[in-house]
Amino acid sequence: MEKPINNRAWLLVAPVFLIVAFSAIVPIMTVVNYSVQDTFGNNQFFWNGLGWFQELLDPSTELGGRFFAALWRNLAFSAIILAIEVPLGILVALSMPREGWKVAATLVVMALPLLIPWNVVGTIWQVFARADIGLLGYGLNWLGIDYNYTGDTLSAWITIVVMDVWHWTSLVALLCYAGLKSIPDAYYQAARIDGASRWAIFTTIQLPKMKRVLLIAVLLRFMDSFMIYTEPFVLTGGGPGNATTFLSIDLVKLALGQFDLGKAAAMSLVYNLIVLAVCWVFYTVMTHAGQDYDGNRRPQEETPA
Amino acid sequence: MASITLDHLAHAYRPDPRGPQDYQLKEINHVWRQGGAYALLGPSGCGKTTLLNIISGLVTPTTGRILFDGRDVTHLPTEARNIAQVFQFPVVYDTMTVRENLAFPLKNRHVPRADIVRRVEEIASRLDLSAVLDRKAQNLTADAKQKISLGRGLVRSDVAAILFDEPLTVIDPHLKWQLRSSLKELHRALDLTMIYVTHDQTEALTFADTVVVMHDGSVVQTGSPEELFLRPAHTFVGHFIGSPGMNVLPAEVRGRTAYIEGIAIALPSAYPALPPGARIELGVRPEFAELTRAGTGVPVKVRRIDDLGRTRIARIEIAGHAAAATVPEGLSIEGDAAGLKLEPGQIHIYADGARVAGEGGA
Numbered sequence: 001m002e003k004p005i006n007n008r009a010w011l012l013v014a015p016v017f018l019i020v021a022f023s024a025i026v027p028i029m030t031v032v033n034y035s036v037q038d039t040f041g042n043n044q045f046f047w048n049g050l051g052w053f054q055e056l057l058d059p060s061t062e063l064g065g066r067f068f069a070a071l072w073r074n075l076a077f078s079a080i081i082l083a084i085e086v087p088l089g090i091l092v093a094l095s096m097p098r099e100g101w102k103v104a105a106t107l108v109v110m111a112l113p114l115l116i117p118w119n120v121v122g123t124i125w126q127v128f129a130r131a132d133i134g135l136l137g138y139g140l141n142w143l144g145i146d147y148n149y150t151g152d153t154l155s156a157w158i159t160i161v162v163m164d165v166w167h168w169t170s171l172v173a174l175l176c177y178a179g180l181k182s183i184p185d186a187y188y189q190a191a192r193i194d195g196a197s198r199w200a201i202f203t204t205i206q207l208p209k210m211k212r213v214l215l216i217a218v219l220l221r222f223m224d225s226f227m228i229y230t231e232p233f234v235l236t237g238g239g240p241g242n243a244t245t246f247l248s249i250d251l252v253k254l255a256l257g258q259f260d261l262g263k264a265a266a267m268s269l270v271y272n273l274i275v276l277a278v279c280w281v282f283y284t285v286m287t288h289a290g291q292d293y294d295g296n297r298r299p300q301e302e303t304p305a
Numbered sequence: 306m307a308s309i310t311l312d313h314l315a316h317a318y319r320p321d322p323r324g325p326q327d328y329q330l331k332e333i334n335h336v337w338r339q340g341g342a343y344a345l346l347g348p349s350g351c352g353k354t355t356l357l358n359i360i361s362g363l364v365t366p367t368t369g370r371i372l373f374d375g376r377d378v379t380h381l382p383t384e385a386r387n388i389a390q391v392f393q394f395p396v397v398y399d400t401m402t403v404r405e406n407l408a409f410p411l412k413n414r415h416v417p418r419a420d421i422v423r424r425v426e427e428i429a430s431r432l433d434l435s436a437v438l439d440r441k442a443q444n445l446t447a448d449a450k451q452k453i454s455l456g457r458g459l460v461r462s463d464v465a466a467i468l469f470d471e472p473l474t475v476i477d478p479h480l481k482w483q484l485r486s487s488l489k490e491l492h493r494a495l496d497l498t499m500i501y502v503t504h505d506q507t508e509a510l511t512f513a514d515t516v517v518v519m520h521d522g523s524v525v526q527t528g529s530p531e532e533l534f535l536r537p538a539h540t541f542v543g544h545f546i547g548s549p550g551m552n553v554l555p556a557e558v559r560g561r562t563a564y565i566e567g568i569a570i571a572l573p574s575a576y577p578a579l580p581p582g583a584r585i586e587l588g589v590r591p592e593f594a595e596l597t598r599a600g601t602g603v604p605v606k607v608r609r610i611d612d613l614g615r616t617r618i619a620r621i622e623i624a625g626h627a628a629a630a631t632v633p634e635g636l637s638i639e640g641d642a643a644g645l646k647l648e649p650g651q652i653h654i655y656a657d658g659a660r661v662a663g664e665g666g667a
């Protein structure tokens with residue numbers, strides 16, 4: 001079929017192009033501009049080529065060292081909270097009521113933590129966990145447990161992880177709940193007829209049907225925890241020492257604390273690329289999983305062994 | 306294998322049923338013989354699925370008991386009941402292969418491995434699934450998925466009965482015939498009780514040797530396809546079975562004569578026991594009502610004649626009431642006036658919908 005060609009069609013695309021240009025491309029290009037220059041103040045800039053990037057990706061330099069330290073901290077944090085929030089979210093979703101007034105009540109309670117602004121979450125936990133006046137911190141110390149998140153690395157990490165779990169498990173649970181609700185009753189009835197155990201029902205019906213929402217939940221939680229800033233900044237400010245200095249916190253320190261615009265620009269670009277890469281991987285996996293689902297009519301070439 | 310007895314069984318979905326209108330299933334007493342091929346026939350919403358779910362234990366009845374071979378199983382859970390059920394829409398376990406799907410009910414019941422393999426192969430070949438046994442169930446067509454569901458119902462050799470809840474709804478018409486005959490073959494081969502729910506009369510009449518007709522939560526008639534055709538126990542059965550359904554006309558009965566708006570029709574027997582005040586109707590199937598030349602038989606008005614290929618059916622009016630009749634070969638009707646000849650032995654009298662037996666028949 002011949003496609004009609006009309007150059008005026010560009011006019012329809014132009015507004016979107018302009019908006020994207022001003023909201024994304026132009027700001028990013030200024031960052032790219034900074035990342036290839038150095039300055040000694042006075043608004044004088046010098047061409048530095050890929051120098052910052054080389055330094056950033058070389059762990060033996062000062063910049064590279066702190067970048068990789070923060071990156072590993074971030075990855076460790078994401079891994080820990082995913083390992084807790086996903087199974088916990090599934091468990092919560094499985095035990096949520098299916099019908100009656102309890103559904104609405106549970107949903108409201110579950111949604112509460114999600115509605116609290118992030119810096120308020122940080123503040124709540126900052127106060128709650130303080131060893132001198134906070135209910136949690138004081139209580140733990142009273143029980144004889146040595147707990148002080150401002151001085152002790154382990155305490156700080158545990159506090160941040162618990163805070164994140166408190167804040168975000170609801171999201172995973174709500175997504176899983178939606179997935180569970182979409183399973184027709186006939187599946188459960190068939191499973192009972194087939195004599196399936198509770199565990200078999202979970203692994204053969206519920207988990208496969210939750211696969212897609214779980215992927216979305218993992219993606220959302222990974223991205224969000226990988227870019228986490230506000231809560232740890234309010235709670236620990238990145239300390240004690242650098243123990244909870246995640247990439248975003250380090251970036252702000254570099255850019256606004258030390259005013260090292262070139263280094264910070266290079267770091268934010270690499271940070272951004274990592275996020276994009278992970279998104280792309282998830283997107284690919286997800287569209288794949290999607291095809292499997294409506295695969296009714298799709299001829300399947302591969303024959304499983 | 307067992308006979309299944311429904312003893313004063315009734316069910317209401319709401320927890321506090323007040324009157325009969327709250328019951329989705331009115332009181333039922335019925336025995337499903339061991340080895341019978343039953344069809345449960347009735348319009349949408351009449352309670353067929355509810356009844357099946359009660360038999361399989363997915364629903365616990367409000368009142369009454371269910372007995373398997375005399376043993377009360379009313380409060381036994383599904384898992385403990387030895388019953389297989391196939392649902393209207395295909396249920397397959399997505400992550401498993403077809404083989405694993407078929408083996409699943411056996412594996413859960415700890416059947417020995419060798420037996421599982423044998424049963425799965427046998428059922429797969431009967432359902433024409435052998436070629437796809439090692440494919441993932443998820444990627445198959447709806448037809449194949451429903452065959453898997455059927456297969457999971459059929460693999461168990463120890464079941465008291467297999468319940469089919471409109472299992473062929475999603476299946477292509479030409480495959481429907483094939484699957485239905487496979488089911489019939491399996492029924493003969495395995496000597497199992499099968500209860501087949503449908504709202505399609507052809508499906509019911511071809512599958513079953515006993516048809517149970519339900520209407521509005523009650524069983525209105527149980528019988529062979531022939532009985533349902535020749536002696537409908539309820540005007541509903543007359544309407545529902547046969548196409549077109551039975552003609553039901555308001556009538557008055559005096560002695561051996563029925564009067565439809567004053568038109569007299571001779572009856573083969575007398576009905577002295579008609580309850581006073583009841584709504585009396587005369588029922589006759591179009592197959593036993595033959596159109597004749599005007600001036601003979603009961604005077605009728607012909608509205609139109611449908612040519613169904615093998616037969617011709619006339620849409621007629623008897624004293625203003627719509628009816629259908631057969632048009633014998635060679636008869637040509639001019640204008641809209643004609644006569645109607647009824648086969649005396651095939652005229653039934655109904656009081657408030659229920660058939661009344663005549664007395665002193667010829």
Ligand SMILES: Nc1ncnc2c1ncn2[C@@H]1O[C@H](COP(=O)(O)OP(=O)(O)OP(=O)(O)O)[C@@H](O)[C@H]1O
Nearest residue numbers: 318319329347348349350351352353354355356504
């Ligand atoms: N879980 C339920 N709760 C309340 N009412 C129900 C429930 N399931 C069914 N009903 C009602 O019970 C009646 C009988 O339903 P049932 O599903 O047994 O009918 P059916 O004969 O199987 O119909 P169909 O041919 O449409 O499958 C219907 O009026 C339906 O609305």
Ligand SMILES: [Mg+2]
Nearest residue numbers: 353354355470
């Ligand atoms: Mg039904």
